[in-house]
Amino acid sequence: MTFYIQKLKSLRKTIYRNQYQINAIIAVKNYIDANYENDLNMDLISKVQLISKFHLIRLFKKYYGLTPRQYLINKRVAKSKEHLVTGMAVTETCYAVGFTSLGSFSVLFKTKTGKTPGQFQKEQLSRNKSIDDTSSLEGNHKSI
Amino acid sequence: MKVIGISIPVRDQEQALQFYTEKLGFIKKLDIPLEGGNRWLTLVSPEWQDGPELLLEPAPVHFEPAKVYQDALMEAGIPYTQFDVGDVQEEYDRLINLGVEFSMKPTEMGTVKVAVFNDTCGNNMQLVETL
Numbered sequence: 001m002t003f004y005i006q007k008l009k010s011l012r013k014t015i016y017r018n019q020y021q022i023n024a025i026i027a028v029k030n031y032i033d034a035n036y037e038n039d040l041n042m043d044l045i046s047k048v049q050l051i052s053k054f055h056l057i058r059l060f061k062k063y064y065g066l067t068p069r070q071y072l073i074n075k076r077v078a079k080s081k082e083h084l085v086t087g088m089a090v091t092e093t094c095y096a097v098g099f100t101s102l103g104s105f106s107v108l109f110k111t112k113t114g115k116t117p118g119q120f121q122k123e124q125l126s127r128n129k130s131i132d133d134t135s136s137l138e139g140n141h142k143s144i
Numbered sequence: 145m146k147v148i149g150i151s152i153p154v155r156d157q158e159q160a161l162q163f164y165t166e167k168l169g170f171i172k173k174l175d176i177p178l179e180g181g182n183r184w185l186t187l188v189s190p191e192w193q194d195g196p197e198l199l200l201e202p203a204p205v206h207f208e209p210a211k212v213y214q215d216a217l218m219e220a221g222i223p224y225t226q227f228d229v230g231d232v233q234e235e236y237d238r239l240i241n242l243g244v245e246f247s248m249k250p251t252e253m254g255t256v257k258v259a260v261f262n263d264t265c266g267n268n269m270q271l272v273e274t275l
Binding site for chain 2: 002003004005008011012015016022025026029063064114
């Protein structure tokens with residue numbers, strides 16, 4: 001057995017020993033993944049998981065390294081990129097991923113990605129177009 | 145400052161290019177010839193081509209301490225770095241079919257599932273799936 005595997009086994013016995021707790025927190029993360037476009041209702045989640053709201057937030061941070069709210073924001077920004085690439089309008093994207101204010105969506109998006117949603121979309125769409133153009137040029141070239 | 149890449153020490157850049165593109169599925173982004181047959185060789189993920197680049201650098205060939213460090217990590221089974229995948233088991237099955245050797249099968253560790261393989265260039269690499 002390698003040194004690395006020994007270390008992992010030891011971690012499982014210490015910080016990852018409470019599998020029941022881990023499963024509950026994974027369930028919370030899966031819940032956010034499935035409901036990111038809705039309001040995050042931590043009261044409801046904590047009732048389902050039978051853990052107090054504040055304890056649940058602490059545990060989530062302990063196992064995932066960020067709070068459920070931060071995780072939700074990252075999830076929404078990642079999903080909004082997927083929508084923008086398909087050509088969905090910025091305003092429509094904002095509401096589709098669960099943000100309720102266009103202003104805060106734009107600011108958050110820029111903080112997370114370095115670009116505004118509009119700039120990001122323009123770049124992605126022009127990139128796709130140039131890939132299409134290149135493909136068609138290659139196609140023409142072959143036919144010559 | 146922006147993080148744009150990570151360098152991976154490799155014993156043979158051409159062999160590394162083949163393994164990382166043909167088996168792992170990365171795409172070559174930059175290939176700039178340098179002196180002595182060395183190259184500035186970078187790769188990106190096919191689904192994230194403007195994301196971070198992997199620099200396949202021949203450090204262990206030219207700098208002995210890099211080789212010593214790489215050998216020590218390899219012997220201890222410690223991954224040099226890790227790649228995020230959607231499903232570790234699926235990727236494990238795919239790579240096993242391509243003849244890739246794993247020192248650790250898919251294993252759950254808290255909120256992640258991990259597996260470790262040999263990149264044939266002197267390194268262990270870890271696959272990670274967030275559960």
